Amino acid sequence: MVRLNSPEELEKFRQEIVSKKDTNKPCISICAGTGCLASGASEVIAAFKAEIKKQGLKTDVDTKGTGCPGFCERGPVVVIYPEEICYLGVTSEDVPEIISQTIKEKKVVDRLLYVDPTTGEKAIHEYDISFYKNQERNVICNNIKIDPKNIDDYLAIGGYSALAKAFSRMTDEEVLSEVKKSNLRGRGGGGFPTGRKWEGSRNAPEKIKYVIVNADEGDPGAFMDRGLLEGNPHSILEGLIIGAYAIGSHEGYIYVRQEYPLAVENITLAIKQADEYGLLGKNILGSGFDFKVIVHQGAGAFVCGESTALMTALEGRVGEPRPKYIHSNISGLWNKPTVLNNVETWANVPLIINKGADWFNKFGTEGSKGTKIFSLVGKITNTGLVEVPMGITLKDIIYKIGGGIPGGKKFKAVQTGGPSGGCIPEELLDLEVDFDELTKAGSMMGSGGMIVMDEDTCMVDVARYFIHFLTDESCGKCLPCREGLRQMDKILTNITKGKGKEGNIELLEELSKTAIEASLCALGKTAPNPFLSTLRYFRDEYEAHIREKRCPALSCKELISYYIDPDKCRACMICLKKCPAGAIDGGKNKIHVVDQEKCTKCGTCFEVCPSRFGAVKKISGEPVPSPIPEEERIMIRKSKEK
Amino acid sequence: MSEIHLQIDGKKVEAKEGMTVLEAAQSADIFIPTLCHHEKLEPFGACRICTVEVEVRGRTKLVVSCVYPVEENLVVRTRSEKIDRIRKTLLELMLAHAPDSEQLQDLAGEYGADKDRFEKEASFCIHCGLCVRYCAEVKKKNAVGFVDRGIRKEISFIPEIASKECNSCKECFSLCPTSYLQAAFVLTEALAFPRASSQTALKK
Numbered sequence: 001m002v003r004l005n006s007p008e009e010l011e012k013f014r015q016e017i018v019s020k021k022d023t024n025k026p027c028i029s030i031c032a033g034t035g036c037l038a039s040g041a042s043e044v045i046a047a048f049k050a051e052i053k054k055q056g057l058k059t060d061v062d063t064k065g066t067g068c069p070g071f072c073e074r075g076p077v078v079v080i081y082p083e084e085i086c087y088l089g090v091t092s093e094d095v096p097e098i099i100s101q102t103i104k105e106k107k108v109v110d111r112l113l114y115v116d117p118t119t120g121e122k123a124i125h126e127y128d129i130s131f132y133k134n135q136e137r138n139v140i141c142n143n144i145k146i147d148p149k150n151i152d153d154y155l156a157i158g159g160y161s162a163l164a165k166a167f168s169r170m171t172d173e174e175v176l177s178e179v180k181k182s183n184l185r186g187r188g189g190g191g192f193p194t195g196r197k198w199e200g201s202r203n204a205p206e207k208i209k210y211v212i213v214n215a216d217e218g219d220p221g222a223f224m225d226r227g228l229l230e231g232n233p234h235s236i237l238e239g240l241i242i243g244a245y246a247i248g249s250h251e252g253y254i255y256v257r258q259e260y261p262l263a264v265e266n267i268t269l270a271i272k273q274a275d276e277y278g279l280l281g282k283n284i285l286g287s288g289f290d291f292k293v294i295v296h297q298g299a300g301a302f303v304c305g306e307s308t309a310l311m312t313a314l315e316g317r318v319g320e321p322r323p324k325y326i327h328s329n330i331s332g333l334w335n336k337p338t339v340l341n342n343v344e345t346w347a348n349v350p351l352i353i354n355k356g357a358d359w360f361n362k363f364g365t366e367g368s369k370g371t372k373i374f375s376l377v378g379k380i381t382n383t384g385l386v387e388v389p390m391g392i393t394l395k396d397i398i399y400k401i402g403g404g405i406p407g408g409k410k411f412k413a414v415q416t417g418g419p420s421g422g423c424i425p426e427e428l429l430d431l432e433v434d435f436d437e438l439t440k441a442g443s444m445m446g447s448g449g450m451i452v453m454d455e456d457t458c459m460v461d462v463a464r465y466f467i468h469f470l471t472d473e474s475c476g477k478c479l480p481c482r483e484g485l486r487q488m489d490k491i492l493t494n495i496t497k498g499k500g501k502e503g504n505i506e507l508l509e510e511l512s513k514t515a516i517e518a519s520l521c522a523l524g525k526t527a528p529n530p531f532l533s534t535l536r537y538f539r540d541e542y543e544a545h546i547r548e549k550r551c552p553a554l555s556c557k558e559l560i561s562y563y564i565d566p567d568k569c570r571a572c573m574i575c576l577k578k579c580p581a582g583a584i585d586g587g588k589n590k591i592h593v594v595d596q597e598k599c600t601k602c603g604t605c606f607e608v609c610p611s612r613f614g615a616v617k618k619i620s621g622e623p624v625p626s627p628i629p630e631e632e633r634i635m636i637r638k639s640k641e642k
Numbered sequence: 643m644s645e646i647h648l649q650i651d652g653k654k655v656e657a658k659e660g661m662t663v664l665e666a667a668q669s670a671d672i673f674i675p676t677l678c679h680h681e682k683l684e685p686f687g688a689c690r691i692c693t694v695e696v697e698v699r700g701r702t703k704l705v706v707s708c709v710y711p712v713e714e715n716l717v718v719r720t721r722s723e724k725i726d727r728i729r730k731t732l733l734e735l736m737l738a739h740a741p742d743s744e745q746l747q748d749l750a751g752e753y754g755a756d757k758d759r760f761e762k763e764a765s766f767c768i769h770c771g772l773c774v775r776y777c778a779e780v781k782k783k784n785a786v787g788f789v790d791r792g793i794r795k796e797i798s799f800i801p802e803i804a805s806k807e808c809n810s811c812k813e814c815f816s817l818c819p820t821s822y823l824q825a826a827f828v829l830t831e832a833l834a835f836p837r838a839s840s841q842t843a844l845k846k
Contacts, residue, residue: 482795
């Protein structure tokens with residue numbers, strides 16, 4: 001077994017790995033991230049292996065299950081090296097053709113390429129695809145190049161060279177000052193300057209100090225940290241060791257949700273491999289520095305993403321936040337100085353050490369340097385993970401990278417920052433995304449969730465959804481959060497059901513104020529954001545619900561009715577047959593009518609009515625026209641007259 | 643321990659390092675309302691009723707006095723329009739659960755809280771955690787604990803421990819600001835260890 005006793009030995013070993021690799025040898029990389037696995041990537045990987053064997057190419061071609069490159073919408077994603085041909089939506093049926101065409105004949109399989117929806121042009125390489133082209137992929141770019149289960153792959157692309165550099169050419173103080181100079185801010189949501197946090201712990205007099213990776217990613221729709229932990233676990237580990245070295249910590253924790261089994265598996269394996277190579281444990285790379293890492297699986301509480309709740313949970317107690325009038329970096333885990341950073345923050349550290357703070361400062365805005373990974377989800381054409389420089393406009397993320405809103409629908413709002421973030425409307429699409437601008441707009445960076453909503457989304461219902469989520473996920477300890485949210489949830493639910501009253505908005509505002517001012521932790525202090533931001537930009541929707549009992553987005557079930565326009569109905573029987581409630585009266589050649597008493601408002605009739613007829617309508621805030629008299633319902637078809 | 647000088651409601655107060663603002667106020671006979679605080683227990687900071695304004699280096703912020711440590715030259719205000727508004731809303735939220743609690747009613751009078759402001763949800767418990775913490779920290783028995791989280795969080799006696807420990811103790815009963823605890827215990831007793839409860843009845 002290899003044990004690396006110095007930075008020089010690491011470098012020599014790296015050269016050996018690289019020299020053993022034939023760069024001309026074809027390698028088929030298949031994304032084995034959670035998104036692609038859900039789309040059938042493991043069958044594709046198996047099919048490649050079987051086909052290669054069948055065609056007798058076992059020694060000529062490598063296959064590799066890699067980390068997530070981000071384009072989840074079009075998975076499974078396959079990249080073939082050395083040409084870097086990128087195929088999307090690959091199934092096991094495509095495999096024989098890829099082997100015989102691309103691997104053997106060096107021909108591109110056209111139908112598996114990305115087609116630009118506007119120009120119709122096909123893109124052969126990742127970097128030609130608009131989704132990737134407009135990103136700045138500093139952190140996530142290595143995911144597709146490596147097998148996250150193989151440390152040698154990480155070493156081959158320069159892995160642990162930042163650690164070697166820190167040990168051999170920098171003092172711990174210099175490491176800290178480089179991170180400070182980089183202006184890196186915490187990627188978990190708060191945006192606190194990382195270097196300052198580290199410095200506080202470093203200067204604290206206590207001998208025992210801890211470092212923690214916060215991988216308790218719990219925002220609905222967010223999977224940035226998951227993508228990194230699953231796809232490139234060593235980069236996080238390397239950052240963590242460097243951080244520990246800078247502050248003088250010898251014990252680190254990775255707090256990861258148990259709902260991320262693949263992330264747990266990959267990071268646990270990564271720790272084992274690093275330990276065997278002497279990159280963890282005693283006397284790392286002969287530097288005299290000792291450091292060990294323990295993986296701790298969270299039991300599924302959203303609030304444990306809050307730093308003090310996370311530490312309480314790590315101590316083996318119920319994960320409830322504690323007041324932090326003394327910062328965690330001075331008195332954190334077991335009352336010792338503790339640096340807790342998010343997964344993505346740690347993953348940025350090796351880059352800063354390797355390439356320097358000046359390089360890092362080239363990206364981003366005045367107050368927010370570097371790049372940020374977002375998970376772009378919701379009503380968006382290209383769902384996936386995107387890494388962009390701070391300061392990019394929302395418009396560029398949604399349209400240039402995300403490909404806009406599918407189905408010809410109109411953009412309405414984008415929700416950033418997770419459940420305690422806010423909704424940003426169309427008129428602010430030119431907003432330059434960074435920590436401060438998002439806060440100014442009433443939202444926040446959060447850990448990087450970005451949920452796109454189209455015109456069919458009711459903003460009152462969005463607020464209700466997130467507030468309801470938080471009533472479940474509040475720890476229940478402090479009153480303004482637990483009871484304030486309980487009442488807010490009730491009021492918002494009433495509004496979406498048409499039971500809103502005058503004064504409800506003001507009451508919600510007061511409850512919001514109290515929660516912001518008096519809650520114990522950040523969860524409570526930010527919990528009213530979904531309400532406040534939707535009220536700020538979509539007040540008319542609240543008023544329509546309360547005063548006119550009307551849902552302008554035609555989404556709130558209890559405020560809408562389905563109605564069949566007798567002039568447009570062609571009595572085709574489709575909706576009548578599909579209605580699960582038997583609420584449609586009609587027949588062949590007899591105009592259909594919705595029985596409002598029986599209708600459950602499931603929307604099936606609306607969806608199935610052929611678009612050339614468009615006879616089914618949603619109505620809100622006005623009475624449903626009374627059904628036409630029975631005798632007028634019989635249709636005389638022109639075709640029959642002939 | 644060094645003396646720390648601070649100002650509470652315009653009054654000069656001397657405190658010892660490590661004291662909380664609440665302790666400093668109490669030592670100077672300045673009243674700050676509390677519900678989840680108990681001198682024998684670790685500060686909890688849950689009910690937030692003891693929220694005060696502090697001025698540190700020219701910046702004003704809201705903190706809970708039962709947790710916030712004193713510091714030199716700290717300026718504290720225990721009443722202001724903002725503090726009163728917060729306390730009023732907090733009381734109204736609690737009164738939705740325990741409208742008949744005398745302690746809450748007294749405070750409601752002081753802060754003008756309307757007990758009917760919010761829809762009633764008669765759970766009686768206001769989650770101050772006094773019983774839970776007293777049993778754990780002082781009695782070291784853990785016979786009563788919190789279960790679940792968020793709006794479903796409630797206190798619950800653990801029958802196996804409660805059946806052995808509670809009858810001879812019951813010290814937590816008097817701590818409860820809403821008199822709910824005793825009812826919860828009687829219910830647990832009746833449901834979980836009926837024999838024990840009938841024996842108690844016989845003894846009486």
